[in-house]
Amino acid sequence: DVKVTQSSRYLVKRTGEKVFLECVQDMDHENMFWYRQDPGLGLRLIYFSYDVKMKEKGDIPEGYSVSREKKERFSLILESASTNQTSMYLCASSFYVGLAGADRSYNEQFFGPGTRLTVL
Amino acid sequence: DAKTTQPTSMDCAEGRAANLPCNHSTISGNEYVYWYRQIHSQGPQYIIHGLKNNETNEMASLIITEDRKSSTLILPHATLRDTAVYYCIVRVRNKAAGNKLTFGGGTRVLVKP
Numbered sequence: 208d209v210k211v212t213q214s215s216r217y218l219v220k221r222t223g224e225k226v227f228l229e230c231v232q233d234m235d236h237e238n239m240f241w242y243r244q245d246p247g248l249g250l251r252l253i254y255f256s257y258d259v260k261m262k263e264k265g266d267i268p269e270g271y272s273v274s275r276e277k278k279e280r281f282s283l284i285l286e287s288a289s290t291n292q293t294s295m296y297l298c299a300s301s302f303y304v305g306l307a308g309a310d311r312s313y314n315e316q317f318f319g320p321g322t323r324l325t326v327l
Numbered sequence: 328d329a330k331t332t333q334p335t336s337m338d339c340a341e342g343r344a345a346n347l348p349c350n351h352s353t354i355s356g357n358e359y360v361y362w363y364r365q366i367h368s369q370g371p372q373y374i375i376h377g378l379k380n381n382e383t384n385e386m387a388s389l390i391i392t393e394d395r396k397s398s399t400l401i402l403p404h405a406t407l408r409d410t411a412v413y414y415c416i417v418r419v420r421n422k423a424a425g426n427k428l429t430f431g432g433g434t435r436v437l438v439k440p
Contacts, residue, residue, distance in 0.1 A: 250430035297370050318370025
C-alpha cells in the first residue's frame with residue numbers, strides 16, 4: 208500500500224514563528240502536493256512539485272514556501288506564521304504519467320493523514 | 328474544470344446500497360469524473376474515476392449518464408466505515424492540467440445501523 212506520512216497530526220505555534228511541515232511518501236511518486244482544507248472552502252492547492260528541486264505555485268502560495276531536496280520528501284514552510292494560516296494541511300503524492308499513460312493510477316492522489324495547525 | 332453539484336448530506340442504512348448523485352452539466356469531452364471520500368480526521372481517499380463508460384472496482388461502481396451531464400456513485404453494501412464526505416470532481420486527465428484536485432462541498436454520508 209502507498210503510504211504518505213506527515214510529521215505531526217497536531218501542531219500549535221505562535222504568530223511569527225517559522226513552521227516546517229514534513230511529508231514523506233514511500234512509493235517513488237514523482238508528484239507531491241500540499242493542500243490546505245478549511246470549512247466551507249474545500250481543498251485548496253498551495254504548492255506542488257513534479258520532480259526533485261522543482262516546484263510550482265498552486266492557488267494560494269502566499270505566505271508559504273516549499274522544499275523538495277529528495278524525491279520522497281516534500282516540505283511546506285511557513286516563514287512567519289499568522290493566525291489566518293490556522294488550518295488542516297494535507298500532503299498528497301501521485302505518479303507522473305505522460306499523455307500515453309492509461310492506467311487508473313494516473314491522477315489518483317494518495318493523501319497523508321493531515322496536520323492540524325493552530326497559530327495563536 | 329467543470330463545476331459539480333452534490334446534495335449536502337444523505338443517510339443510508341447499513342447493508343443497503345448507497346447511491347450518491349452528482350451533476351456536472353458543463354462537463355467537456357476531455358474531462359473525467361473522479362470520486363474521492365474523506366473519513367473524519369483522515370486525508371481524502373481515491374475511490375473511482377471514469378470518462379463515459381460505467382466503471383466498477385472493489386470499492387464502488389460509477390454510473391455515468393449517456394450525455395455525461397450527471398453520474399452516480401454506488402456503494403453496493405454500505406457499512407458504518409463508509410460514513411464520510413464524498414467528493415465528485417470533474418477534471419481533465421493530462422499533465423498540462425497540473426494534477427490539481429479541486430474539492431467542492433461534497434456529500435456528507437451517514438451510514439446508520
